[in-house]
Amino acid sequence: MRFSSNVKLYVLLLVVGIFLLLGYVYFSFFSERLNRDIPVDEYQKNNRLLYKQPSVLVGRTDVVTVTPWLASIIWEGTFDPVLVDNIYKPMNLTIATTVFAVGKYVSFLRDFLETAEKHFMVGFNVRYYVFTDRPHDVPSVNLTQGRHLSVIQVPGSNRWQEISARRMEIIQTTIESQISREADYIFCLDVDSKFHARWGAESLGRLVAVIHPGYYEQTRGSFPYERRPASMAYIPMDEGDYYYGGAMIGGFVEDVYTLTKVCRHRFEVDAGNSIEAAWQEESHLNRYLLYNKPSKVLSPEYLWQDFKAKTKEVKVIRFSGVIKNYAEVRPNV
Numbered sequence: 001m002r003f004s005s006n007v008k009l010y011v012l013l014l015v016v017g018i019f020l021l022l023g024y025v026y027f028s029f030f031s032e033r034l035n036r037d038i039p040v041d042e043y044q045k046n047n048r049l050l051y052k053q054p055s056v057l058v059g060r061t062d063v064v065t066v067t068p069w070l071a072s073i074i075w076e077g078t079f080d081p082v083l084v085d086n087i088y089k090p091m092n093l094t095i096a097t098t099v100f101a102v103g104k105y106v107s108f109l110r111d112f113l114e115t116a117e118k119h120f121m122v123g124f125n126v127r128y129y130v131f132t133d134r135p136h137d138v139p140s141v142n143l144t145q146g147r148h149l150s151v152i153q154v155p156g157s158n159r160w161q162e163i164s165a166r167r168m169e170i171i172q173t174t175i176e177s178q179i180s181r182e183a184d185y186i187f188c189l190d191v192d193s194k195f196h197a198r199w200g201a202e203s204l205g206r207l208v209a210v211i212h213p214g215y216y217e218q219t220r221g222s223f224p225y226e227r228r229p230a231s232m233a234y235i236p237m238d239e240g241d242y243y244y245g246g247a248m249i250g251g252f253v254e255d256v257y258t259l260t261k262v263c264r265h266r267f268e269v270d271a272g273n274s275i276e277a278a279w280q281e282e283s284h285l286n287r288y289l290l291y292n293k294p295s296k297v298l299s300p301e302y303l304w305q306d307f308k309a310k311t312k313e314v315k316v317i318r319f320s321g322v323i324k325n326y327a328e329v330r331p332n333v
């Protein structure tokens with residue numbers, strides 16, 4: 001009895017030993033495989049990206065850098081351009097840029113394009129779409145590699161309000177006919193403006209809007225939103241986030257497409273009811289963005305006005321509207 005119970009014990013110990021041995025062999029083999037499967041990123045090892053350590057405690061405190069729906073508000077000092085470029089440049093993105101130069105506004109094109117070449121999305125593929133009724137007056141500007149310009153003829157008008165507002169419709173139809181196939185992101189910009197400093201990939205997002213420089217210190221009740229309930233652009237006095245400028249709409253081509261389609265539709269419904277919103281497409285844009293929050297908001301650094309003195313929170317003016325003689329450049333006053 002005693003003998004056989006000893007045998008049992010030995011057999012048990014042997015079995016346990018074999019299992020332990022097998023386990024050891026299996027796990028050491030497996031962990032070796034695990035180690036072998038971890039890719040050693042040779043590229044990263046040889047091209048170290050050195051940049052200032054991000055801080056959790058120190059940053060801009062004089063301005064708000066995030067909206068209550070957690071979209072970033074882009075100010076100088078909130079991003080590292082080296083880091084941003086390093087993330088976006090390898091994606092080989094194409095950025096569409098639409099600009100309207102109808103009637104005498106064609107004279108703003110040269111400065112717009114020349115300064116864009118210096119500051120706007122440098123190092124990216126950029127496709128400018130210039131909409132004009134005067135294709136022969138489009139200046140020839142030297143474009144750097146990867147940048148392309150096409151001229152698209154559009155009708156003139158004797159009302160500036162119509163020219164400005166019809167941008168929505170024309171951008172919508174041009175996205176349908178070509179831009180959707182030719183670009184990843186799109187920025188739609190006012191032509192009566194110049195770039196003065198970097199406007200780069202920090203501005204990329206699903207739906208991007210810019211805070212109008214004239215109203216960022218005011219309360220929502222004094223924003224020039226459309227206030228007539230009969231208009232499709234109506235915003236009640238106790239609603240509204242920011243006042244966004246109509247001089248810039250940006251984002252994924254698909255998201256900007258939906259925005260232009262909706263705003264165009266609402267503008268036409270208004271027109272059918274003989275209503276023109278207070279600030280045309282800008283009013284419709286503000287209404288759209290109130291209920292379809294932008295995923296990224298650009299600070300007024302990205303839309304300044306030359307006649308406005310720089311304020312202390314604006315460290316860099318990146319894009320600014322030039323001073324113009326309205327009576328001279330517009331077809332009507």
Ligand SMILES: CC(=O)N[C@H]1[C@@H](OP(=O)(O)OP(=O)(O)OC[C@H]2O[C@@H](n3ccc(=O)[nH]c3=O)[C@H](O)[C@@H]2O)O[C@H](CO)[C@H](O)[C@@H]1O
Pocket residue numbers: 099100101102103104105106160161163164189190191192212244245246247248279280281282303321329330331
């Ligand atoms: C800084 C800003 O947010 N500006 C907006 C503001 O006034 P603005 O005074 O900036 O409007 P604007 O005269 O620049 O017109 C807007 C744009 O329409 C085009 N254009 C206009 C007239 C013309 O004869 N030919 C022509 O090509 C051109 O691209 C111009 O940049 O309100 C407008 C709507 O009422 C637009 O929403 C503008 O984007």
Ligand SMILES: [Mn+2]
Pocket residue numbers: 190191192247321
């Ligand atoms: Mn303008």
